Amino acid sequence: MLLFLKFLLAHILGDFVFQSEKWVKNKEEKKIRSSKLYFHLGIHAFLLLIFLQFNLQEYWLGFIIILVSHFIFDVSKLYLQKKKTKRNWFLIDQVLHILALVFATSIYSDFNLSTINVFTSKTLLLIIAITMITSVSAIIIKVFITQWSPESKKENDASLAKAGRYIGILERLFVFIFVATNHWEAIGFLLAAKSVFRFGDLTSSKDRKLTEYILIGTLLSFGLAILIGVLYSYALHLI
Template sequence: MLLFLKFLLAHILGDFVLQSNKWVKDKEEKKIKSSKLYLHISIHALLLLILLEFKLNTYWLGLLVIVSIHFIIDLLKLYFQNDKTKRNWFFIDQLLHIIVLLLTTSIYQSLHIDFAKIFTQQNLLLIVALFLVTNVSGVIIKVFITQWSPETKINNDDSLAKAGRYIGILERLFVFIFILTNHWEAIGFLLAAKSVFRFGDLTSSKDRKLTEYILIGTLLSFGFAIIIGILYSYILNTI
């Protein structure tokens, strides 16, 4: 585990801390001809050497594997990504890097995953609760309030794409966490904060239906999160 954490720390420092936006743009424009690409890879190699305490006799193969494959993955991303797929390629790139770090760690240490400890009753209950709070609640709320969806909301919508969905997911997650940590006052603060940001929508709109639509959606969202949080806490204490 310690070895993997060293590999991971080197990756985080090299990819996120010590890489500027100018370097990223230079790599995207010049690709394999970019000097910043080779500088980026060199920094990764140096970080690995430092964290591995320069023990090349022991870790030379792991260092070679991580650095060379990191270069190949970055190069593939630069040539295959475009403006529409850049976000997807970012996550693919990071996932591939983590997989390489795990596989390289297995060269020196056996990686044994005990699924029995992962899929415990408590963990499965938490996973179910999280899906209920995020996806399931969102779908139920959408189905329930679409019968009142005001035309002004559809015809004059300047909001970000899917912003309402993600806001709802985040607010329900926050409420769920506040209940688990027994900070009920934070739920009131969150509701007040959302009301302040929504105040412009509620006051500037002449459509009373839009105001009621927003209020119903907000109250349902908070209500589902509170109910699921209470049920989860109760069931967790009984098992």
């Protein structure tokens, strides 16, 4: 379990935290000729080495399997995905990566790592959950609602740059904390508070598409946070 969590955390950090949108676009344009593709693999290799404490003598096979499979899956996605199938290939790609991590972990039926206290199962699980709440959820929501993104008719938009992204991250963190601490009633309060603040925007805009867009984004954000919180609480009891 501990080894898999290390592999998973390295994957999440490499794929979602340390990979910018510019890198993604560069890979989509140049595909296998993109230098960002190889920088991306290099980051994954470095993260794996850190979490394995540079112990390649024992884990060299799993290390190679993860990197080679990651390269194959990423390149395949770049060539196979189309504009309309991007979301599908995003999900397929992530599922394949997770399966590769499971396979690499299964190679080591008996392993005994003397790690620092920071690398306990509970700590790694919490880091993974927080990363899923912040970076991964933001990307998933963007992937799924981009198709409905309404065009802004206001030339001078008074909203802060990337304010929506940070508001979403904060609300998901709050929901996650409420679920993890078993304070479900606070989620209703948070949802009501957001509705009050958003009410002015929705009524002044008189735009049904914008209203529906905001509702979909909000429900996705809260739904993902609740799901991650429930899975975290369940996994915590298994450790």
